[in-house]
Amino acid sequence: MSSTITDFNDRTVEYEELLNDFKRILKNNSLKFTIQREVILETLYNSDEHLAPESLHHLIQKKYPDLKTGIATVYRTLALLEESQMVTFLSFGAQGKKYELGAKEHHDHLICTSCGEITEFVDEQIEARQHDITKQLGFEMSDHSMQIYGICKKCQERL
Numbered sequence: 001m002s003s004t005i006t007d008f009n010d011r012t013v014e015y016e017e018l019l020n021d022f023k024r025i026l027k028n029n030s031l032k033f034t035i036q037r038e039v040i041l042e043t044l045y046n047s048d049e050h051l052a053p054e055s056l057h058h059l060i061q062k063k064y065p066d067l068k069t070g071i072a073t074v075y076r077t078l079a080l081l082e083e084s085q086m087v088t089f090l091s092f093g094a095q096g097k098k099y100e101l102g103a104k105e106h107h108d109h110l111i112c113t114s115c116g117e118i119t120e121f122v123d124e125q126i127e128a129r130q131h132d133i134t135k136q137l138g139f140e141m142s143d144h145s146m147q148i149y150g151i152c153k154k155c156q157e158r159l
């Protein structure tokens with residue numbers, strides 16, 4: 001029997017560990033470790049949501065108004081985290097991307113194209129099938145992502 005799990009708020013990586021990776025990446029890119037950059041990482045870590053750069057910026061400004069973290073810093077730091085594969089993003093077409101730190105158990109996504117709601121799930125059968133397929137094709141899988149786009153239940157009822 002296959003089971004589908006939909007709760008992924010537990011962190012699988014300690015914040016300290018991520019912070020060390022982040023510092024190393026900044027160093028490798030000749031960038032300074034600043035409190036603004038740390039706050040970006042920390043806010044991503046503590047969020048259960050997939051965040052658009054603007055929402056992330058908004059959260060930081062609300063929590064740390066004195067830091068005056070610019071939106072440009074948020075964009076640049078996200079780009080760096082993306083390049084270093086510390087964050088994954090979900091694409092919302094013209095509305096841009098939403099980010100999450102790779103600090104949670106692997107999961108796939110259902111994305112509502114009407115309201116933007118994201119549901120995370122893992123299905124054992126789907127996971128197992130993907131392993132079988134890559135094995136059959138002699139492919140060494142390092143990761144995978146699956147996004148299913150459509151209309152969520154609430155939006156269907158509203159339409």
Ligand SMILES: [Zn+2]
Nearest residue numbers: 112115152155
């Ligand atoms: Zn919806």
Ligand SMILES: [Zn+2]
Nearest residue numbers: 100107109120
């Ligand atoms: Zn997710």
